[in-house]
Amino acid sequence: MLPIYIRIRSEYFERDSSIYRLAITQNTLIPSLKNQTCKDFCVSLSQSPMDPRWTSRKAAIEAVCHLYDSDPAEQRIEVEVGDDDFLCPTFIESLRKIPFQKENSFLSFPNGYIFNDGKLRVWRSKENIASATMFVTDLPHIGRTIEVTHETSWIYVRHQMNSNLIPVQQIVGAQVNGLSWKGWKESLVAKYCKTEVKQATSNGCKLEPGRSKKAFMANGAGGARRR
Numbered sequence: 001m002l003p004i005y006i007r008i009r010s011e012y013f014e015r016d017s018s019i020y021r022l023a024i025t026q027n028t029l030i031p032s033l034k035n036q037t038c039k040d041f042c043v044s045l046s047q048s049p050m051d052p053r054w055t056s057r058k059a060a061i062e063a064v065c066h067l068y069d070s071d072p073a074e075q076r077i078e079v080e081v082g083d084d085d086f087l088c089p090t091f092i093e094s095l096r097k098i099p100f101q102k103e104n105s106f107l108s109f110p111n112g113y114i115f116n117d118g119k120l121r122v123w124r125s126k127e128n129i130a131s132a133t134m135f136v137t138d139l140p141h142i143g144r145t146i147e148v149t150h151e152t153s154w155i156y157v158r159h160q161m162n163s164n165l166i167p168v169q170q171i172v173g174a175q176v177n178g179l180s181w182k183g184w185k186e187s188l189v190a191k192y193c194k195t196e197v198k199q200a201t202s203n204g205c206k207l208e209p210g211r212s213k214k215a216f217m218a219n220g221a222g223g224a225r226r227r
Contacts, residue, residue, distance in 0.1 A: 002134065004041040004095055005072045006033075010057060010083035011047045018053040021161055023192050025083040026060055028157050031183030032086045034064040038093040042068045077107070079132040084162075086115075086155040086189075089182050094152040095132070104141045107132040111149045113179070114171055116158040118190040122173030123156065130154050155184070159193035 010025065012018040033043065043065050047057055061067060072078065077095060081087070098107070109130040114123035133141075158166065179186070 002075055002077050003073050004077045004079065004092060006041055006043045007078065007080045008043060008045050008083050009080065010045055012051050013048065015052045017161065018051055020195065021083060022053050022057055022060065023195065024159060027185065027189050027192050028084050028086045029081065030060055030064055035089050035183040036092045037089050038096060041092050042066050044068055075136050077132055077134050084157045086157060086184055088153045090151040091154065094148065098146065098148060101134055101136055103144065104137055104139065105134045105144045105146055107134060107146050107148050109148055109152050109154060111153045113155045113176060114158065115155050115189065116171055120176045120179060120186060121171060122176060123171065157189060
């Protein structure tokens, strides 16, 4: 059985941005990890010690799952997610049902939902947003893709700190009412998506996503946050 490692993209250098994204994470990814039906996975957190909420972010993840610091095992399934995604409760369990491959393979999870403007809709990813890699040899990848659709789904949460813009015409799926996944609280997530975080200064400062992106790109880590 291959070990499963989840890498979380979560790296910020500005105080208000860091506070805001941590609040989103605590209401999306963290409850989804906590409520997985299969607990057989480890997590790593892609963050910088320069993050003003470095300690808080790490502690929030450690409270619900095991964090690893060293390089993962040679043979593994490696999943990369954003810190604002919500994974369905059977996400890890369904990965365990994938037949063992004899070569390195890409896994894609096209069945998903998008939470945008307080509404949840059926959505199929047009980007490489939900995916994983199966490492079983030390040879290069052959480019094989396995579509995993059975009980493997996720919610792509859109809010004011998303890095990539998605044209309105791409959000065409049917609206979903009352998704009953354990840990998913639609109204609470909507509240945090609309929150404007203030800096602790006498004048106050509204959240400025553009300023954070510039700082992030300047530090050469632009690939870690793709949304």
